[in-house]
Each structure stands twice: as C-alpha cells, then as structure tokens.
Amino acid sequence: MGAPALPWGSPAAIHSGLCIFEGKVPAGNILASAPSDRNLGAFQESGCRTTHCNLEVLQDSTLVFLATKPHVLPGVLQEIRPAVCPHHIIVSLAAGVTLQTLQRLLPAGTKVLRLMPNLPCVVQAGAMVFSRGDGAGEQEAALLKSLLSSCGLCEEVPESYINIHTGLSGSGVAYVYLFAEALAEGAVKMGMPGPLASRIAAQTLLGAAKMMLETGEHPAKLRGDVCTPGGTTIHALHQLEKGALRATVMSAVEAATNRACDMGKD
Ligand SMILES: NC(=O)c1ccc[n+]([C@@H]2O[C@H](COP(=O)([O-])OP(=O)(O)OC[C@H]3O[C@@H](n4cnc5c(N)ncnc54)[C@H](OP(=O)(O)O)[C@@H]3O)[C@@H](O)[C@H]2O)c1
Structure with missing residues (x-):
C-alpha cells in the first residue's frame, strides 16, 4: 500500500x-x-x-x-x-x-x-x-x-491456452491438495502425528516448487538429483510409476481442460 x-x-x-x-x-x-x-x-x-x-x-x-x-x-x-x-x-x-x-x-x-x-x-x-x-x-x-x-x-x-490453464492450474490446485493429503497420510500410517505431517507435506511442496522456479531446471532433472542409486527415493518412485501417477495426472489435466471447453459451449 x-x-x-x-x-x-x-x-x-x-x-x-x-x-x-x-x-x-x-x-x-x-x-x-x-x-x-x-x-x-x-x-x-x-x-x-x-x-x-x-x-x-x-x-x-x-x-x-x-x-x-x-x-x-x-x-x-x-x-x-x-x-x-x-x-x-x-x-x-x-x-x-x-x-x-x-x-x-x-x-x-x-x-x-x-x-x-x-x-x-x-x-x-x-x-x-x-x-x-x-x-x-x-x-x-x-x-x-x-x-x-x-x-x-x-x-x-x-486465448486457446485459457482452458488448458484451467486444467493445469485452476483445477490443478485441487490435485496438489490431494497429493499433499496422500503424502501426509503416508506419514501418519508410518507413525507421525497428522498435523505435523500436514505441515511438512505443505513445506515439501512449497520447497520443491520454489526450486523448480528458481533454478529453471526441468522437474525430471531435479527428481533425478534426489535419486541415490539403490536408495529410498528410487524405491518410492517405482511404486508411484506402478500406480501410474504420471498418466493419471495427465488424464486429470486433459479431463478438466475438456470440461472447461464444454462449459464454454453451454
Ligand atoms: N475463485 C476462483 O479461484 C476463480 C478462478 C478462476 C475464475 N473464477 C471466476 O471468477 C468469477 C467469480 O467467482 P467466485 O468464486 O469469486 O464467485 P462469488 O464469490 O460468488 O462472487 C461472485 C460475485 O458476483 C456478485 N454479483 C452477482 N450478481 C451481480 C451483478 N448483477 N452485478 C455485480 N455483481 C454481481 C456477487 O454478489 P453477492 O455477493 O451479492 O452475491 C458476488 O459477490 C466466476 O466467473 C469464476 O468463473 C474464479
């Protein structure tokens, strides 16, 4: 002000x-x-x-x-x-x-x-x-x-990007909340108290996003940097790939974008 x-x-x-x-x-x-x-x-x-x-x-x-x-x-x-x-x-x-x-x-x-x-x-x-x-x-x-x-x-x-932005970011906020919730619930399952797990999940997303913006690196490069051969992260990523996280999220962006296009025709 x-x-x-x-x-x-x-x-x-x-x-x-x-x-x-x-x-x-x-x-x-x-x-x-x-x-x-x-x-x-x-x-x-x-x-x-x-x-x-x-x-x-x-x-x-x-x-x-x-x-x-x-x-x-x-x-x-x-x-x-x-x-x-x-x-x-x-x-x-x-x-x-x-x-x-x-x-x-x-x-x-x-x-x-x-x-x-x-x-x-x-x-x-x-x-x-x-x-x-x-x-x-x-x-x-x-x-x-x-x-x-x-x-x-x-x-x-x-203008043709506006509905894609809805699928990526407008609705995307909700996908990220779902991911944050799942991260925290994984930690709760392993014995961490829920409120602490939620705060750490949020800070993890914030930090990862900040690094992506500040370094300008491709997320695949940053992800690779965390993967020690035979370490914890690559074992976890294997589970996420088995659950088709990447394809599911791509389909989510596609579904929301298509829905935004349909709503514009109503
Ligand atoms: N929220 C988001 O994240 C987001 C993201 C992208 C786009 N948008 C767009 O932003 C718009 C608003 O969404 P919102 O969630 O903020 O809705 P909202 O909270 O319901 O706000 C709509 C406002 O419009 C006012 N309004 C209703 N009739 C009016 C009139 N004749 N003249 C002047 N004002 C009038 C309403 O007044 P009253 O308070 O008196 O009911 C209300 O304050 C939507 O078109 C939505 O598509 C929102």
Missing part, C-alpha cells in the same frame, strides 16, 4: 475476490460493486470503497474487473454497455466466457481482456493467464501484467 495514484485513473472491480493490486494501488482508489454486502465486507475491511451500483463503477473508474459468476455476466454486460467508453479497460474473470462473446456484448472497439486466475492469488502466489481482445493493445496488457504481478505469476497467452 502507499503507492502513488496511478496516471490511468482509478482501478475498480464489479466484485473481485482477489487480493489484487496490493502495494501498487491505494485501496481508496478501488471501488467494488455487488448486489449484497456478502463479499463487499472484505473490500471495506481493506479500505476499498463499495457500492451496489455497477454503473457508478463505470463512472468512477478506468480499469474494470468483471468477476461475477459466468451465467450472471451477460446481464451485467447489458446493464453497463451504455456506460462503456473508449477509455475503459474491461477485464473479465468469468470462466468459459470467450473474448468473442465479451466483444459481442460490449460496444465495438472496447478494450477488453480475459483473465483466468487461480485460488492461491489470495496469498499472492497465484498463477494467472490472460488474453487480449481486438481493441486492447500492448499498453493494456502491460498494465494488467504489472498490477497482477503482485498476486503471483501472470502471463499473456493465446
């Missing part, structure tokens, strides 16, 4: 569950809107302004995040459409709502971007991808990337 006001005007949100802009934008520059106070309390506690009027957000702000449930979004776009001007940058988080749909429901030439976050954004360790619509340029992409970098990794990708 304490960042200077941004030259492009006040960012705003028509509801956002993300801890976005931390350290980059004064909370008072953010205006969040939703029909009820259910989610707005968290914004108020962070020092953001709130309203129940979506049009007020458009009047107040330049950068507008749309984070309603996907089925609600067309109605919101219809409501705000008359107030959308060329200076607005509209960012949709709604899963499955394509740039083509967003562009169809907004005035021609609107600067629109589609963003896909994941849950760890709330602890500033998210993995996000976004794609630009026809009206959005390098400047809008750079702005979004710069602001969202405070929530984690943020990459611009072709």
